[in-house]
Amino acid sequence: MPHKVPLMPKAGRPHPSVGFSLSQLGLATSRGFAELVGTLGLEPRQFAVLRAAAQSAGQPQQALAERLGIPASTMVGLLDGLEHAGLVHRRRAGTDRRVHTIELTERGAGVLHEAMALAEAREAQLCAGLSAAERRALLGLLARVAANLGIEPEQLPDRGEGHRAP
Amino acid sequence: MPHKVPLMPKAGRPHPSVGFSLSQLGLATSRGFAELVGTLGLEPRQFAVLRAAAQSAGQPQQALAERLGIPASTMVGLLDGLEHAGLVHRRRAGTDRRVHTIELTERGAGVLHEAMALAEAREAQLCAGLSAAERRALLGLLARVAANLGIEPEQLPDRGEGHRAP
DNA sequence: TATTGTTATACTCTATAACTATA
C-alpha cells in the first residue's frame, strides 16, 4: 500500500464519486492482500516475483526487475529474502557469468501455489453476494475506467518514481 | 504506498481479478488526483483539510485531525503549509487558550473551490463514455464490494499503519 | 569501455515520544 498513500476528500458527502471510491477500495484491497500473503512470509512484490519467475524459469534477475518495474537494486533485497527462505535459487549463467538466473525451488512453487489459493479466496470474499453477471459487469466497467486513464490491462500498479503519490 | 505501495501480481493473466483491478486503479486515481491538486500547490491531505475546515468554521485543529484520521503531529505540518500559503488561519480560542481554531481565509475558500472543480473534471474524465445508468451501477457495485470489506461509505482511505509496535 | 549484480548513501515519509503552555 503503497502506494504512498493517497488520501482523498471526505465529509461533504454530496455524492459518492468514482474517483474517491476507487482510491479508497484500492488502498484497502492492496493492504488486505499484503496482510494475506504476509501470513506466508511474503510481501506483495515477492509474490509478484515468484509468479514472474514461475512463468519462465531461468530468467536473469534484471529481466525480472524490468518486467515488474522494480529497480534492480530493490530486486536484490527481494531475492535475498526469497532465497534465504529457500523459495528461489540464484545460479550463475554459464554463457555470461555476470548474470544470475532465477529459478523457483520446489518449496517456492508450493508457496506460490498457496499464495494463489489465498488470492482466489480473497477475490471470492470481495465479490461475495455478486452474481457472476454482476461481477462481469463490474470488471467491464472497471476496464473502461482503466482505458480512460490509459492503463493497459496487464500493467502493474507501478509505484511512481519522482512524483508524490499519496 | 501507496503507500506503502502495494503491488500485486501480474503476468499469468488467466482472468482479470476485481482485487487486482481495484488495486491498480486505486493507485492510479490517487496518484492522478495528487498531481491534479498539486497544480494548486496542495497535497491531497491538505485538500481534505480544507474541505473539512470549510464544513464548519472554527474547529480545533485536533478535531480536524481526528476526523480525518491524521496524527496530530502530522496535522501541524499540513496546517503550516496551508497557513503559509494564506489559505487558512490559526486563531487561539478565547475560552481555552491552548486550542487553535482553524478557519479558511477568503483565498482558501477560493482555492478549495478551484480544487473541487478540478476534482469534478477528473471524475468526468474517469467516467467518460459511461452513461448515467452505468455510472450509478458502477458506484453501486463498488459500494457492495466496500461493504464486503467492512468499509463505511464515509471512511477516509486512512493510511493507518495501525498495527505497529505498541 | 560497457554491463550485471551488489552495496552505500541520501532522502522522504511517518510515527513516537519528549516538550511548552495552558488549564
Place this chain on the structure above:
DNA sequence: TATAGTTATAGAGTATAACAATA
C-alpha cells in the same frame, strides 16, 4: 495532573550513485 499543540528523534522504505566482477 491533564490536555492542545509543537518539536525532535528514530524508523521504514526507496531511489541514486558508487562499486566489483566479468565481458
